Amino acid sequence: MSESLFADASKRLANAIKYVSISEDALEHLKYPKASLNVSIPVRMDDGSLRVFQGYRVRYDDTRGPGKGGVRYHPNVSMDEVQSLAFWMTFKCALLNLPFGGAKGGIALNPKELSRQELERLSRNYIEAIADFIGPDVDILAPDVYTNATIMGWMMDQYSIIKRQICPAVVTGKPLTMGGSQGRESATAMGAYYVIKAILPRFEQLPENTTVAVQGFGNVGAIIADLLQQAGYQVVAVSDSQGGVYHEKGLDIPSIRQHKQEHKTLKGIYCQDSVCDTISGETLTNAELLALDVDVLIPAALENQITEANAAEIKAKYIFEVANGPVTSAADKILAEKGTYVFPDILVNAGGVTVSYFEWVQNRSGLYWTLAEVNQRLQEKMETETRETWAIAQDLAVSMRTAAYIHALNRLGEALDAKGTRDYYVNGLVH
Structure with a gap:
């Protein structure tokens, strides 16, 4: 892991700060x-x-x-x-x-x-x-x-x-x-699915005409691939840490998931088989999957998968960051110049923490919700914040990533400033 990961993550704020009214105190607080x-x-x-x-x-x-x-x-x-x-x-x-x-x-x-x-x-x-x-x-x-x-x-x-x-x-x-919530295991993927459903129609991108590649066929990547295929999208490629498989007419995602679930190690928790071994089709590396000519690319593995070194090779029109930090700030600039739309991790994969919040609320109250109730609340939350982030991006003519940070910074700034700012103490303002 690069020692500059945090420095690169911090750069995300640079484009957002100039669009928000936030105190110097709040910005200083958020540095550390x-x-x-x-x-x-x-x-x-x-x-x-x-x-x-x-x-x-x-x-x-x-x-x-x-x-x-x-x-x-x-x-x-x-x-x-x-x-x-x-x-x-x-x-x-x-x-x-x-x-x-x-x-x-x-x-x-x-x-x-x-x-x-x-x-x-x-x-x-x-x-x-x-x-x-x-x-x-x-x-x-x-x-x-x-x-x-x-x-x-x-x-x-x-x-x-x-x-x-x-x-x-x-x-x-x-x-x-033990007090877990219905829907928590699938929450990150479901949240991403709701974001994709809310975004792609804005580009008149219909499911039956949309090809998808998913990098990372773990719990989240496998579920999002399954959800998209059920909705009519053509999932043509998936990969895990060992490699991937591609079929231009689409993969049978349920059969791949079943194979992965059935062939586990004797230790009983982690799978040993690569998706390359589960279905006939063209095998490919993770690097090759990222460069496929598809409409939608979903990095659902680890950080720093799309960097300055390979961003120029990306052909997908839309990237939905299901993993945390899969696209570096340097790659963002290259992708923007290419006209690639990147939808940021802090929005796309927020379904997990949202249902974690629901679980925490249920634990504190002792009142537990059905799966339908959880998914309904999740859908409302994801669609609401997607709409608001999209509106900020359109109003200010900025990327969705910058819009997401603007939206978050405004809320953080309000909370931090409520505790007092330099102007409050220096000018003796009383509210």
Whole structure:
């Protein structure tokens, strides 16, 4: 992971700041994370050996409410990456008008190399290390890359053991039997689907005439591919970390998903097969998938997939960022010059944190909603903020990314300024 990831993430604000009326105090506040934690996590392995893993948690801002953000397990996890993700979460929560700030966490490891028992010990020990840093009113965890409902359940249970009381609201994305919400597992993909449905008709882009490529056939990428195919879009290519498959007439997404779900490792959590092995068609690399001549490209894997080095090769007309930070700021400029429309991560993938908010509300109230109620509330939230962001982009003649940051900055600025600004103290204003 590049050490400049946070610096690159911060550049997103440059184009937005000149369009907002925000105090210097608020801008100064948003330059730095509120708190960062780096912990060592000792784990007794199945063979009796001891390994120590590096874990992180960053609470970037909590002006609008407790921190909110996922925990990822990946070899490239670093403080720079986690801080960048927490930064993005700050603006994502403000953009969706959720009563949360931004946070993120992670552990540097390859989770596919650990057994189920080792993963459980790792997850519980991570909570032991950060328990004083999190809480239902302080910082709320959620699943992210290579974490899932089972892992979230372990984390919630461990926190409850430490606090000697049941604390379901400290973690979202839990199993339903432990206080999870209906629709949480599919929330990120559903939210992205609602954004795509709201945006493409504005360009008179009909489903039956639209080809789609999805990079990242994990939980989110697989669901969004399935949803789009059911809606009549032609999903012609998908890929995972091992490579991809392409068929010009469209893929059978349900059969690929079924194969991935059936062929799991003996450890029972992660798949071992590549999508390349699941269906006849032309195999291709992730780089080749990104450069396909399709209408819609959906990066749903990791950060920095489209950079200055390959942006000129992108042929898609529309890019919907389902992953966090898949397009760098340098690539944004190249894509804009090419006339490519990029719809930003802080809007497109915000369905996950929105339903996490719903789960947190349900945990606090003890009143639980049906799947239909969750999806209806999610659709209303995503469509409302998509419309408002689109209106800002049209009114100011700016990109959707800049419009999203303008929208979020306005909300963050109001919250930060409510605590007092330089003008308030210097001029003695009283309200």
